[in-house]
Amino acid sequence: MAIVSIVKTNGNVEEGVRKAVELAGGIDIEPGANILIKPNLSCAKPSGSGLVTSVEVISAMVKLVKEIGGKPLVGDLPIAGWDPKETYKITGVKKATEDAGGQFIDFSKDQPVTIQIPDAVKLKSVKLVRTALTADAIISLPVLKAHFFTGLTLCVKNLKGLTLQDQRTKIHVLGLYDPIIDLFSALKSKVIFGLVDGTVGCESIRPSGPYYGPTEGKPIKLDTLIAGKDIVAVDSVAAVTAGIKPKSMKLLQIAYERGLGEIEDIEVRGEKIKPHKLKQTLFGRIMGSLNSLWTSKIANPVTHPLVKRLFGPQVQSLRSVEKELEEVVPSRIVLAGECDNCGICVKSCGVGNIKLGKNGPIIGDKCLVCLICVESCPLGALAVKRVEEVSA
Known part of the structure; x- marks a missing residue:
């Protein structure tokens, strides 16, 4: 059975992150291990917009990893078309990471490495940033927001940011869902924890095209953190809090069918699930x-x-x-x-x-x-x- 925690921050994000991690059973980190904390920095939007992981959550996770004994590294690449340098500046991630005692990695300057995924359904090979492979473990740290295509973008989909920007087209045209799960399967042994930043989420706000998400939308203050060691289970609970059935999210269903995580057998600790239905665009609702x-x-x-x-x-x-x-x-x-x-x-x-x-x-x-x-x-x-x- 997977264990997932739900915590209200009540104005203290750092304390909320600590409590969420504790309730979920903690993070297993070897002394001196390099731990890559992977936030969602998809676009050059400010912290608190609901479009990127908040710097408060990033800072809290950096401090916690350091206290446990790990060496916290933070990095991400935005969506293709967005300038990494501008994204890092506007999100405030570099300063927040360094102020908390971590090391910020500019993924746009990280050496690419091509990996083969022999058992992949679609994504047989892909170029990743080197840090994704040299790090001893990965913590996925997405923000809770609507996505016009996948419904929500959470811990599993967040791993796509470890691929080079020019690889995103390949992932999309190969079907998006299976390629993302192929990538997850290749990295699963490294992904030791996931925490969804629901302090401020983001919902789509137009009933029909344009199709908002994941670079624009309406911020919704939720003051919620969702955490656990099984990131498929974490995403499933996050989906329920957003008013979406996990089985209706194709990404989670495929991950479950391929034995990569749990979507049903989950023990929820902390707050009770109180769904706040994030509105999706018409396109997103009928896509399936x-x-x-x-x-x-x-x-x-x-x-x-x-x-x-x-x-x-x-x-x-x-x-x-x-x-x-x-x-x-x-x-x-x-x-x-x-x-x-x-x-x-x-x-x-x-x-x-x-x-x-x-x-x-x-x-x-x-x-x-x-x-x-x-x-x-x-x-x-x-x-x-x-x-x-x-x-x-």
């Missing part, structure tokens, strides 16, 4: 059941023949997708909201398919439907067309 979207099925293993050459024969061919969708248009991403011409979508596109015009992005005919541009847009201004919208 509606295949009339241009992504075909959930994170369809892509629709462009270029993908097969880039990422191998395991992806779905264009012909099979044409048969499924009955008609195909080259570009399926549209501007559905206000654009400030920041250019992040241009930088995020792994195949250089987006250019910036006077009135916003111009999307070419090589779209892989990886949706990273949608994910990275600071204003949530990009959306996916539905079949009926194209044929109208």
Whole structure:
């Protein structure tokens, strides 16, 4: 049985982190071990926005790891398109880490290492930052926020930030869910603890496209921490607190089916679960059941023949997708909201398919439907067309 703790911070985040860890059975750390604390620094947004892990939680975990006897390291890479240097500055993570006695690692300067994942379903190999492999253990420290595609982004998905930015397209076009679980399976022996920062969460706020999350949304003060050694169980409890059934989250269901964690047999210690339903966009709510979207099925293993050459024969061919969708248009991403011409979508596109015009992005005919541009847009201004919208 997995043990997961739920703690209210009551205005004292550091004490809350300590209590959450204690109730969950503590963190097993060998003296002198290098412990990588992996927060969610997906975008250049300030601490307390609900979009990145708060510096108070990061600082508290750094201090605790140091007290236990470990050497705390902190690092992450933002979503493709976002500048790491700016992200580190605006989030305040570097100063918070060093003030607490830890070492901040600039992952954008960390040497990449390619690993093979022999038993992977989709992600057979991937480039990671070296620290992910040289660290003795990893603590996943995400923020509780809505995500337009996966419902929520929590401890398991947070590990994607250990991959190089140019690997994110590969993960997305291979189906997102299985590749993330493949990555988790490769790192599972190192991942010793997870703590979800629910001090301030973030929910999507528009009923239909643009599809907010994970770089924009409405902050919700929750004053809650969720922790445990089994990060699948931690994510499951976090999902319930957000009003979502764990089995309805495909990422957790796949992890459970592959024997990587528990979603049902869980002992919850501390506070009782009081769901606060984080609102998802219409796109997020219907993604699992509606295949009339241009992504075909959930994170369809892509629709462009270029993908097969880039990422191998395991992806779905264009012909099979044409048969499924009955008609195909080259570009399926549209501007559905206000654009400030920041250019992040241009930088995020792994195949250089987006250019910036006077009135916003111009999307070419090589779209892989990886949706990273949608994910990275600071204003949530990009959306996916539905079949009926194209044929109208």
